Structures are given as structure tokens and as C-alpha cells.
Amino acid sequence: MSWTPEHEQQRQDGQYGQGGQHWQYGQYGHQVDPGYRQQYEQPPYEQSVPYAEQSPYEQPVPYAEAIPYEEQWPYVPEESSPYVPEEPGTVATEVPPAGDGEEAVAAPPAPRGRSGGRDRYFDALRAVALVRVVTYHTFGWAWAGLVFPSMGVMFALAGTLMAKSLERPALAVVRGRLRRLLPPFWFWGLFVVMAMLIHGWMPGWQIVFWIVPVGDPPGSRWGEQAWEILWYLRTYLWFVLLSPLLLNTFRRAPIPVLLLSLVPIVVFQYGWQPPDGRLGSALTDLATYLFCWLLGFAHREGTLRRLKPAAVVLASAAALAYGAWYALAHQAEYGTYDLDDIPLAQAFWSAGFVTALMYFKARHDVDFAWLARFRRLDRTVTIFNGRAVTIYLWHEVALILAVPLIDRFWNVPAFEKWLPLESQWFMFAVGWLLIWIAIPLFGWVEDVAARKRPRLLP
Structure with a gap:
């Protein structure tokens, strides 16, 4: 349900005031229990400035009038290394000893195409x-x-x-x-x-x-x-x-x-x-x-x-x-x-x-x-x-x-x-x-x- 001028007039007349029994709709137009307002009491909207003249960033935007998905700021993920599937046999393992007897150390994850992290x-x-x-x-x-x-x-x-x-x-x-x-x-x-x-x-x-x-x-x-x-x-x-x-x-x-x-x-x-x-x-x-x-x-x-x-x-x-x-x-x-x-x-x-x-x-x-x-x-x-x-x-x-x-x-x-x-x-x-x-x-x-x-x- 969208927010209409009639709802705005009812709000100004106090029908949706603090503790009112006519509070039937939630923030996004969903019907709720009348006691909901009493349990989760919130301050009334600012009365000093008319609702229509408030900053658009301060207005509660109803669900139906929300900004379309395509116009929102695009989501930019954090930079990360692209996932590259490992080929069989490229799982990092302990480096095997070579003929000159180098020390075996824990090898880092092997890049694509390398076997066991060795050169x-x-x-x-x-x-x-x-x-x-x-x-x-x-x-x-x-x-x-x-x-x-x-x-x-x-x-x-x-x-x-x-x-x-x-x-x-x-x-x-x-x-x-x-x-x-x-x-x-x-x-x-x-x-x-x-x-x-x-x-x-x-x-x-x-x-x-x-x-x-x-x-x-x-x-x-x-x-x-x-x-x-x-x-x-x-x-x-x-x-x-x-x-x-x-x-x-x-x-x-x-x-x-x-x-x-x-x-x-x-x-x-x-x-x-x-x-x-x-x-x-x-x-x-x-x-x-x-x-x-x-x-x-x-x-x-x-x-x-x-x-x-x-x-x-x-x-x-x-x-x-x-x-x-x-x-x-x-x-x-x-x-x-x-x-x-x-x-x-x-x-x-x-x-x-x-x-x-x-x-x-x-x-x-x-x-x-x-x-x-x-x-x-x-x-x-x-x-x-x-x-x-x-x-x-x-x-x-x-x-x-x-x-x-x-x-x-x-x-x-x-x-x-x-x-x-x-x-x-x-x-x-x-x-x-x-x-x-x-x-x-x-x-x-x-x-x-x-x-x-x-x-x-x-």
C-alpha cells in the first residue's frame, strides 16, 4: 500500500498520533497490530517544517516509491585476485628434495601451471x-x-x-x-x-x-x-x-x-x-x-x-x-x-x-x-x-x-x-x-x- 495525501491529512489530524488506535499501517505499508505502536514508540515527524518541504534525504521513502534498482549507485566490489582454478597436481605441498639437497620448506600456493610451487x-x-x-x-x-x-x-x-x-x-x-x-x-x-x-x-x-x-x-x-x-x-x-x-x-x-x-x-x-x-x-x-x-x-x-x-x-x-x-x-x-x-x-x-x-x-x-x-x-x-x-x-x-x-x-x-x-x-x-x-x-x-x-x- 502506497502513502497517499489522505494518509498525510490523517497524520496531521492526529489520527496516527502517539499511542493512537488507528495506527494500522507500518513504515512500508504493511498492516500491523495496533499495539505495535505502543511497544515500539517512535517520536512523531517534525512539525516545524512541512512534510513536503523537508529534505528528500530526511523523508521516509515508501517501499513502492523507492528509487529504482537501475538508478542506484552501482556496487563496486573490493579488488581481489581473480579466482583461477588449480589444475590437478598443483596443490601446494612440501617441496621435495632435489639432487643438491636443498632444505624442504612449506611451499606457497602454486600458481597456475606450476607443480608443487617449484621452479x-x-x-x-x-x-x-x-x-x-x-x-x-x-x-x-x-x-x-x-x-x-x-x-x-x-x-x-x-x-x-x-x-x-x-x-x-x-x-x-x-x-x-x-x-x-x-x-x-x-x-x-x-x-x-x-x-x-x-x-x-x-x-x-x-x-x-x-x-x-x-x-x-x-x-x-x-x-x-x-x-x-x-x-x-x-x-x-x-x-x-x-x-x-x-x-x-x-x-x-x-x-x-x-x-x-x-x-x-x-x-x-x-x-x-x-x-x-x-x-x-x-x-x-x-x-x-x-x-x-x-x-x-x-x-x-x-x-x-x-x-x-x-x-x-x-x-x-x-x-x-x-x-x-x-x-x-x-x-x-x-x-x-x-x-x-x-x-x-x-x-x-x-x-x-x-x-x-x-x-x-x-x-x-x-x-x-x-x-x-x-x-x-x-x-x-x-x-x-x-x-x-x-x-x-x-x-x-x-x-x-x-x-x-x-x-x-x-x-x-x-x-x-x-x-x-x-x-x-x-x-x-x-x-x-x-x-x-x-x-x-x-x-x-x-x-x-x-x-x-x-x-x-x-
Whole structure:
């Protein structure tokens, strides 16, 4: 019911006065109990100013005469991030450990396209590096290091994660790295040492390096193919121990320290020769990959992002050119152009190659989020990163076991007829099959080392 002039006249005549018995309609025209007015008594309308002359903002607007909905002020919601539905597998979880042993932290909610909040660009590089390592140890291609210097890439990624972790107390970070690295190494070493002992090896006091590999662990010639890869763990361990000092020095003068990090390997090549043995090997490997480790610091600290593209491209190209020239020009001296046998060439080629990869990441903030669209590939990259230590340690054992296993295949006429048993590619495939068997069998040790619930697959 709408408010009419008759109702207004009745109100002025007092028929709707205080406590009146003719009060039949409420504020919006609804019929109410006559006693309602007595219970909820309200003051009468202002009499000093005629009703019609009152401000429109003071007039009680009847329901039927209310402002149309379309003419009201539009509702403006508060700004908020648009809702983006998460794709399967993007729920934030605890970050799985990678091959360099970074600390597991609670990951923030993952943006669209990322898996578990991890940087898929770095994860993809680590996966490619591991594949290249297995490929090189299968075929022995000298040019493999020129195509992708896997060890330089892995040290750079480890340096980035180490710089991130050192935002916390240094002692706790170093202790956490050792806790993640040593148990998988001990577990693997138990099998290798026992096998060498069975085959007549008798160790001396140097067996302590199988407990803490600050030096090359000793071994027999029979098991050399298995234990020769431990130089990487030894070098990584020393970088971890030195990182608090290195990061503090780097922060004082980032660019000069980064450039001067190539000086030690030049001195070792043209000046002072490191001594033979464990000390000399450790110093040479540290000097070879020091630039890559500090380059990881530069990426984490934002130093790379601030550099001009022209300067980075020029420096990267110069390092690549010098490394390739030295390797090719000294083939007669080393008997090969394999970078693994030429530390100076390895240092400069890795420096130029990894600089380009890390600067591309820093400059364009690429994250390889497209991997989430290929579930099997994305899952494979996840497994490679969650079991990187297992893959690296056990891949040589898998390749060793692939040889006698293939020899058994020759005794099966169907296998001899239809399978390429003499091909290295077949050995490569069998090696990977054994690696995938080792991942669920032995990979859980990485979870135990990280103080997480053991899983067959990460």
C-alpha cells in the first residue's frame, strides 16, 4: 500500500498520533497490530517544517516509491585476485628434495601451471643434466660436454639454492645439507665397499673418506667405474662448507668476485701446479666450478638481473669461445677435446654456457610452467629432482650390471634373434630400466635423510 495525501491529512489530524488506535499501517505499508505502536514508540515527524518541504534525504521513502534498482549507485566490489582454478597436481605441498639437497620448506600456493610451487625451469635443467651424465657414461662421447655441460649446470643450481638457504643461520644450513647428502651416500657405499671387499680389496686408513668424503674415497680398480663419480659429491661438500664465507665475500663486491673466480683455474694451468693426490684433485675441481657456484649466488642475489644484456652476451660468448678454442687446440696434449679431461676448457665453457642459461632465467623470469600440460613429462621431471642423488649414485652401478644381464640374453634364442644385443643403445635402455628399478628400491633413503615419510616415488 502506497502513502497517499489522505494518509498525510490523517497524520496531521492526529489520527496516527502517539499511542493512537488507528495506527494500522507500518513504515512500508504493511498492516500491523495496533499495539505495535505502543511497544515500539517512535517520536512523531517534525512539525516545524512541512512534510513536503523537508529534505528528500530526511523523508521516509515508501517501499513502492523507492528509487529504482537501475538508478542506484552501482556496487563496486573490493579488488581481489581473480579466482583461477588449480589444475590437478598443483596443490601446494612440501617441496621435495632435489639432487643438491636443498632444505624442504612449506611451499606457497602454486600458481597456475606450476607443480608443487617449484621452479620448473631449474627442475628441467637438473633433469636434462642427469640424462646427459648417464648418456656420457654410456657412450663416452667427447662432444657431450660441449652440447650441455651438465656438471657446471648442477653446481650453478646448487649455488642458487644454497644462497637461498643461507638466509637462515649458516650452521643449521650446513648441517641440513650434510644430513641430506651423507645417508644416501653411506647406503650406496655399503653395497660398493662390500662388493670390493668380496673381490679382494683391502682398504687402509683412507677408508674414513667413505664416512665423510672431504677427499676422494679409496677403492679397488675392479670397482673404479662405480666410485669414480664421487668427485662430484666431494666437490659439492666442500662448496657447502665454504658457502657462508663465499657468500659473505660475494656480497661485498659481486661482479669483481664473480670475475675473479676464474683466476684460480688460470693460475693452476699456467702458474702453480696443484700437488698430486686428493688435495690436488680437490683444489682443481673447486677452481673449475667456482664460477658456476658463485653464478648461482649472483642469480639468487639479483645481480644477474641488473646486468645489461649486451655485456652479458659479450662476456658469455668470449668465455665460450676461449673454452672451445683451448679444448680443440690442445687435443694433442690431452689426447682428446673432452672437457672432463681439460679443466681450463671446462671452466670457461661452463662459465659461458651457464651464464647464458641463468641470465635468461633472471632476465625473462621463465618458469617452464607449460610442463604441467604434459603430465607424464612433468611427472618424470619431478621424479628426477626428488631422486637426483639416487640417480647419480646408482646410475654407474646400473650400467655395470647391464653388461652381464645382456650377456644372459644371448642364451635365449628369441632375444638373440630379435634384440640388438650388441648395440650400445640397447645397453643404454637396459641401464635406464635398472635405474628406474633402483629409484623405488633405494630412493626412500633420501626421504629418510630429509626427515620425511618414505615414499617409493616422490
